[in-house]
Amino acid sequence: MIVASAGHVDHGKTTLIRLLTGIDTDRLPEEKQRGMSIDIGFAHADLGNGQPVGFVDVPGHERFARNMLAGVAAVDFALLVVAADDGVMPQTVEHLAVLDLLGVAHGAVALTKADRADAARIAAVAADIAALLAPTGLRDAPVFPVSAIDGMGMEALRTHLALAQRGRAERAQNGNFRLAVDRSFTLSGAGLVVTGAVLSGSVAVGDSLMLSPAGLSARVRAIRVHDDAVMQAVAGMRCALNLAGDIGREDVGRGDWLLAAAVHAPVQRIDVRVQTWRQADAPLLHWTPVQLHLGAAEQSGHVALLEGKAVAPGEAAYAQLVLDRPLPAFYGDRFILRSQSARRVIGGGMVIAPAEGGQRLSRAARLARVRALDAPDAGQALSALLRAEPLGIALPDFVQARNLTADEAAQLVSGMDIILFQQGDGTLALDGGYWQALLSRLPQALAEWHALHPDAIGPSDALLMQRLRAQARPEVLQAAIRWALEQGVLVRDRRLLRLPGHSPQLQAADRELLARIEPLLRAGGLRPPIVGELAAALGMERDALLAFCERIGRLGYLEPVAPNRYFLSETVAALAAMADELARASDNGEFEAAQYRNRTGIGRNLTIEVLEYLDRAGVTRYAGGRRRMAG
Incomplete structure (x- = not known):
């Protein structure tokens, strides 16, 4: 379990964590000198369950809010700290807003400096805190009056934290490995070390990882969790990774990610569900410039609303974040939005999916896609997306957005009514019901053709596909035609298609x-x-x-x-077969006109005429001076 402190400056967060763990999280000389936390600090302690609890101490001063945001990116439990003498203060309110917008729903309140207040004052501050927590996910958090002077309440707080750790379900180890880097440094004799919270998956000594968004590779030489050397770290842990490879201290810093190579795909457009802070001083307008905090990263960009022109304080809407620089983002990642000047919290939200890809969607189509994808269960999201996009979806994009491993993706698809098609280097997924409807539509479309052209044999594959192009993608139509021919629903006659019962009659x-x-x-x-x-x-x-x-x-x-x-059709079929032979014999599936001329022996001019006809017929595809088979 990872516990993060939160609260106003000088309310005793660092002292409280030192009392709980025996570790002083203020490590910088300036922090020691000023008696104030500037950067995030880390500690740990075994509270009696045999496994350490990790603590993240965050600075309370508003000038160091970005450091606070880097520290609460992946926490399980919030420890809100309020001084009994001061009561609720501005950073108390803002830190609570951040925790709520990040979806933190488990926590407790430490009412520090209780020795400075009488019972009436403690009761009054506790009532203020209860009112503050009421509209948030921490509404049921208990309050513990504590004192660093005489240790009052510390044992009760420690016991509560131990019970919370014991009752917390283990975080699922599914997904590819992802670590949000919050520190990096070098150690003599060890080299580069990075620390951070593991958001998903697991990593073991010897694994190869990718630094994102830079795209640099590294190998894990050693792993430490709470100062102990281990062979593996899993989701829900804070760990330190000793890295080797073509990566140096200057290459990595706070805000970077260490990922399994399979999910390294940084983007600059992210579809999200955004929630404005209920105490925001103005609505969130379309194309508002913002500072985004995701993981330990801070990034500037704009909010492009997908519905409406403004989001009122306390309201939610779907939007797209357009960033100045790319970063990796996946479904379920939580984020915070601050004003462009970084002086106030605007809102937060959750990532739905990376928005970049080969297709450009209208605002309405994008909104329908985001709504479909906004489901915690991957199977439900995929089913909804296939209904929203009946022509099919690029399955690798969905797998990437949900951070599914290859085994998880295979298991997901195997339990669903989905038809898969190869599409270039990827896979196209189509709803099984839509596929069956398309198979039924094929003979109907051919019957309509025969009615219009009773003396014709039938259309070519390309002409039939052209009639159905609004109902399916070319590769899907090709597969449907192949299926219909195999089942005898359609007949191939002189390289054309007809229904089995159709008999064209020439005069x-x-x-x-x-x-x-x-x-x-x-x-x-x-x-x-x-x-x-x-x-x-x-x-x-x-x-x-x-x-x-x-x-x-x-x-x-x-x-x-x-x-x-x-x-004759039989002659064209023989010429097409020779093109296929050349493509199969090539390493890249391509061939040149000169190679085709030599293979067929038909001469240069006729070679060009034949190849251009095969292009028009949809048998071959021309690009960059070479051809490949189109089927």
């Missing part, structure tokens, strides 16, 4: 002329005769034969490779 004269053309084209192999050569062989006028080929080509009986070249 007798068209059937006769086509029967005369086909042997001539077949005899030409991969280089069939052009229209003029066909016309001469058939004793026809070129223009009349060209008009016939154009009409028959539109019906699907011939393939218009070029304005004066028509191929």
